[in-house]
Amino acid sequence: MSELKRRIKSVPLIDNSNDKVKENHKTPVQKYNQISLRLLSRVVVVISFIVIIYFTANNEKIKIFAKQSDQISGKSQYLKCSPQYLNEIDKFNGCVPHKCKRFVADTVVSLKDVEGLLSIAKKGFQYGRSLGGASILDLHSGAMSKGQVFINIYESPYMKQLFTEEDFNLYRSVKEKVKHTIATHFGIEADKLHLTSPTFISEMTSKEPVTLHDEYWHPHIDKETYTSFHYTSLVYLSNYNIDFTGGRFTFIDESFNTTIEPKKGRLSIFTSGHENLHFVEKVQSGTRYAMTIAFTCDSKYAIHDPSVKKYNIPSKTVK
Ligand SMILES: *[C@@H]1O[C@H](CO)[C@@H](O)[C@H](O)[C@H]1NC(C)=O
Numbered sequence: 365m366s367e368l369k370r371r372i373k374s375v376p377l378i379d380n381s382n383d384k385v386k387e388n389h390k391t392p393v394q395k396y397n398q399i400s401l402r403l404l405s406r407v408v409v410v411i412s413f414i415v416i417i418y419f420t421a422n423n424e425k426i427k428i429f430a431k432q433s434d435q436i437s438g439k440s441q442y443l444k445c446s447p448q449y450l451n452e453i454d455k456f457n458g459c460v461p462h463k464c465k466r467f468v469a470d471t472v473v474s475l476k477d478v479e480g481l482l483s484i485a486k487k488g489f490q491y492g493r494s495l496g497g498a499s500i501l502d503l504h505s506g507a508m509s510k511g512q513v514f515i516n517i518y519e520s521p522y523m524k525q526l527f528t529e530e531d532f533n534l535y536r537s538v539k540e541k542v543k544h545t546i547a548t549h550f551g552i553e554a555d556k557l558h559l560t561s562p563t564f565i566s567e568m569t570s571k572e573p574v575t576l577h578d579e580y581w582h583p584h585i586d587k588e589t590y591t592s593f594h595y596t597s598l599v600y601l602s603n604y605n606i607d608f609t610g611g612r613f614t615f616i617d618e619s620f621n622t623t624i625e626p627k628k629g630r631l632s633i634f635t636s637g638h639e640n641l642h643f644v645e646k647v648q649s650g651t652r653y654a655m656t657i658a659f660t661c662d663s664k665y666a667i668h669d670p671s672v673k674k675y676n677i678p679s680k681t682v683k
Contacts (some may be wrong), residue, residue: 425620430468430632432604432625438549441466441622449587449637453594459661461595462551464635466615466622472545473538473599473629480534482601484527485565485653491515491523496578497571497647502564503527503535503670512575518674525675532671539563539669542597542657546633550595557659558666560592565601568611568644568652583616583643586636586658592665593636593658600626601653608650616641626654 430436445464453460485501492510493499499509506518517523539559547554566580573579586593602608604625613632615622624632634640636658660666 426614427620427622428625429466429615429622430624430627430630432606432627434470434627436468436470436630438467438469438471440549443635443639445635446638449635449639453637453661456556456594456661458553459556459594460552461635464637464639465550466624466632466634466640467545467549468624468630468632469545469549470627470630472541472631475629477534477538478599478601478628480531481538481565481599481655482653484531484535485567485601487526487531488517488523488565489567491517491520491526493567494574494578495571496574497569498573498578498580499567500562500564500577501567502562503532503674504559504561504563504667506674507562507564509577525672527672529672532669536669538599538655539657542599542631542633543659545631546595546597546659549633550635556661557595558661558663559669560590560658560660560665561667562590563655563657563667563670565653565655568608568647568654570610570647570649580644581646583641585638585641587638590636590658592660592662594661595633595659596636596640597631597633597657597659599655599657600630600632601628601655602626602651603628604652608647608652610645610648611652612645614643614645616643626652 429441430439443464443466445461449464450460484503488501488508489499492508492515494509495511501508501517506516507514508517517526543557543559544554546552546557568580571578586596598613604612604627611626613624613626615624615634624630634642
């Protein structure tokens, strides 16, 4: 064995032309040892590759459906609707999707829209935000996180007339774009879709949670959290890996998970049933903004578009 080692060490120093001659003088046992050693090292290399591939594949059961750097004009991932979802939505003629799916488009909401929505968020949150990592501003109900509770932005004396006609017009215009995108891409009639509650802008940071409302990362099904939802849509207002890290949106499926990396102006739409179990990863750094706009087929859960009229409505009658 020591003889072998010495020979291997010296191999790179030997001139190739001499090598041939020397090999001819080797005993059959030496030749056999050399061949088996070569074979062994090859086997080791092949096995290491297989092991590396196996473990990488096993750890990464994530499919990136939409990368931050992608510019997507429209991409779908089709799913089997959950029976619960189909059962319930079946009652609403013209509102049943041709197929359950996830859909992403970066061309519906403009960067100008994004800047306007961000300024609405920042205007609101300067008057309060959660002590923990997750704050919301609901333009319909007026609920905004403040400390460990929620305040009503339409009642706060400091926030009177904070949001303008222009702000509400922007919200409505984005909502309309989203609604028509759902109608087109899920094969339903736009006027069968009603805006439903809650509809809010969220701000997420890496702060430790203080209340349960700060724990946004638990896997959930929208239809279970909010009964009225039939179609959930999210408009991202920040860029993954630029404005924040962590905070990717992930659908949980049986054999692999499907991730959407947020991007300014990216619209993501999915049916709200059990087919779309999902969670948001914890934000690791920076601030992540997104807007949730959901639609119902059930007119009894329909809400009015948020507007300046809200400032005159006493909180008790706010739905
Ligand atoms: C998908 O994500 C969930 C939640 O993090 C995790 O428990 C599960 O193992 C993941 N599934 C796969 C196939 O990686």
